[in-house]
């Protein structure tokens with residue numbers, strides 16, 4: 303039988319197949335397997351022996367949150383606790399681009415913020431770049447139907463820092479999921495890593511993946527990846543004079559030209575420069 307891995311905990315593979323969930327083992331030697339299995343992998347199993355026999359090729363794969371065959375990454379960001387960080391939203395979106403996975407953005411905890419002007423600006427910038435943006439709060443559940451419809455039929459991974467409310471959002475989308483909610487620690491300035499592993503939850507002909515949160519400094523990118531995959535910049539790749547242009551002071555930089563002519567936003571570029579200064583330069587990989 304064919305199925306999809308929902309989670310792997312303590313050597314037990316929870317696998318979804320035709321509306322049923324099976325607890326399976328992996329023999330270690332799996333035909334056609336050149337990678338270690340993860341949530342989202344499509345597999346073939348023997349239901350009498352409860353053994354996974356074969357893994358299918360992946361369409362895509364994310365190292366973090368570890369998952370395969372992802373249709374949509376929902377970048378989740380709270381507007382407070384932890385504080386709204388446009389840099390991190392753009393960094394996560396760059397990561398989605400780098401992995402060639404479509405992304406959307408979900409802002410949470412709107413009930414805790416009186417002045418939403420910063421969120422509104424960021425939302426409008428992201429929408430101009432073509433991203434779908436959702437705002438939610440556990441106090442107001444009105445716009446959840448739009449999210450449910452958007453996720454229908456997709457394998458979605460919810461990603462974001464710890465404590466932003468990923469599991470809370472998943473429970474709002476469908477209360478039956480009953481995901482454990484963590485605390486936000488004022489003292490630590492972050493959540494407490496409540497969700498420990500990736501788990502896919504069957505939802506409307508697709509799956510929603512709850513995932514462990516990042517701390518703010520995790521998720522490494524190289525400067526060159528940022529330059530190539532920053533939201534809005536990817537379509538100009540190789541149009542700068544230098545193929546490894548970082549869009550700073552280089553001559554004939556297409557990105558700077560597009561900013562001058564108003565096709566790319568100055569605010570986005572400021573975020574880009576801030577991020578660039580935080581990241582590591584890996585020249586070796588790119589030297590020809």
Ligand SMILES: Nc1nc2c(ncn2[C@@H]2O[C@H](COP(=O)(O)OP(=O)(O)OP(=O)(O)O)[C@@H](O)[C@H]2O)c(=O)[nH]1
Nearest residue numbers: 411439440465466467468469470484495496497515
């Ligand atoms: N006021 C308010 N609190 C929220 C909202 N969403 C989440 N929280 C709170 O934020 C804290 C963290 O929520 P979780 O859903 O556990 O966050 P998470 O992103 O799943 O965290 P990890 O599993 O650690 O990655 C909890 O105390 C929630 O009650 C919201 O919309 N409004």
Ligand SMILES: [Mg+2]
Nearest residue numbers: 468469496497
């Ligand atoms: Mg969680």
Ligand SMILES: [Zn+2]
Nearest residue numbers: 542547549555
């Ligand atoms: Zn450039």
